[in-house]
Amino acid sequence: MKNKNPITIALTLWSMLTALIAVSILFIFLRWGAKGFALFIQQWPLEDLRITLASVTLTWLLLGILLYLLHSKRVNTDNAWSAAGFFLIGWVYLNLLSERFRYGDYQYYFDAASNLLQHKPLPDTYLYPPLWATLLQFIVPFGQDNFLLILWIANFISLMAFYVLLQRVLEHYGFSTRLAAIVTTLFMLVNTPLLRTLFYVQINLHTLNLVFLSLLLYPKRRFLSALTLALAVHLKSSPVILALAFLFELDWRWLGWFALSLLLVAGFTVAIDGISPFFDYIHSTLGLTALQTTTFHETSFDSFFRSIVPFLHINLIWARALTYLAKALLLVASLFVVILSVKNRAFFSPSPLHPSPNGRGDAREGARLANALPTLFILMTLASPLVWEHHGIFVALSFLLLLKRLDAPDEWLAFGFAYFLEFLLPTFDLLPWSYGRLLAPIIILWLMWKAAKKQNSSRFFAAFNERLNKLPMLEF
Secondary structure, eight states: OOTTTTHHHHHHHHHHHHHHHEEEEEEEHHHGGGGGGGGGGOTTTTTOOOHHHHHHHHHHHHHHHHHHEEETTSSSTTHHHHHHHHHHHHHHHHHHTTOOOOOOHHHHHHHHHHHHTTTOOOOOOOOOOOOOHHHHHGGGGGGEEEEEEHHHHHHHHHHHHHOOOOHHHHHHHHHHHHHHHHHHHHHHOOHHHHHHHHTTTOHHHHHHHHHHHHHHTTTHHHHHHHHHHHHHHHHHGGGGGGGHHHHTTOOOHOOOOOOHHHHHHHHHHHHHHSSHHHHHHHHHHGEEEEOOOOOOOOOOOHHHHTTHHHHHHHOOOHHHHHHHHHHHHHHHHHHHHHHHHHTTTTOOOOBBBBTTTSOOOOTTTTHHHHHHHHHHHHHHHHHSSOOOGGGGGGGHHHHHHGHHHHOSHHHHHHHHHHHHIIISSSSOOOOOOOGHHHHHHHHHHHHHHHHHTTTOOOOOHHHHHHHHHHSOOOOO
């Protein structure tokens, strides 16, 4: 082994240890059966053994993948920053998640999927279109613990896909590969909405990944772009607002594929469970408008105005009126910023160094979509009747793309304050301070309006983007 590359030696040792572990597990099972593992495994208090073992397994597999990539020279000067961030994020979150012994919200999915399996109506606690419950009913027979484990693994895979897709989207908007990797890594390392998404086994990452795919696939693969957005809408209905961005393209072929995809995905649900789950969903959604209770870390306009009713001594109907007024103003402001961003190409402007997505130099195709989308993410999030802390992940692109446009110190100060409120501040319930996550996207919408009026990108961004590309890298 003296003349062998250290990476080759490490990969060989990893492979031998993996084989040894696999053989020992197989031997225990064949010799004593499933009960035999009780002699070799201990479960500590405040620990979910399945999650712990899954975390350890995935951590070990990530190490093997990294060693293989280094051994096969797949990691090079072009992608080293991306690879480093990918594995860092994977190992950090596996360690965080392995310490979590109680997960929320998956119980709502289990109840909904169980009801569909038993041909019962969806419960009122399930506030999503029926597609997710339709898919999950096939794993209900595995039991509730294994149901959670499967969702947990799916969410971790989605987390790693989110890292890759967010970086690709930032590159699409003109970030260099290195800067996109650094921004994505730092953004994900400390991120309250992302943590809460994973801790509550939420479907946000699945939904957002589909939206990112829809953007990246357009216009080369129109049908797949339309299908992925349709799937996102059927997972969580609010992304339907993002279809407005495609209207600016006046691409009737894409809109036709989108309408067909919506029908096809709905048809899948109807074929398995009938049409009644859609009526259950509509009933549950309409019930949100009649809510009278308030949770202070649920930071929708609805929640905020309900929370101040006792102090203003007004009827609840006035809180609803104020909510509708605030959302109407949000809609008008958002559409104004969208139109301004599209007109001035605030966030995306194809150039020789930043080609159009169709590769033919047509600046019109895809540019309007890319410029409209960041603002619509804010509208999509704040227009919802429920805005939990984990919903903040949907405004990720709205925040990060402003890095291209900020110049003045007051703009950086406002951005930093909004970023702190949305992504760094832990969840808490203290009126009115916990409604900072309602204020943060509004600050960003104001900054986007200022950015849309500018002609040039940030000087700091341009200089930093260029210098990063000139930094030397270690050869592997």
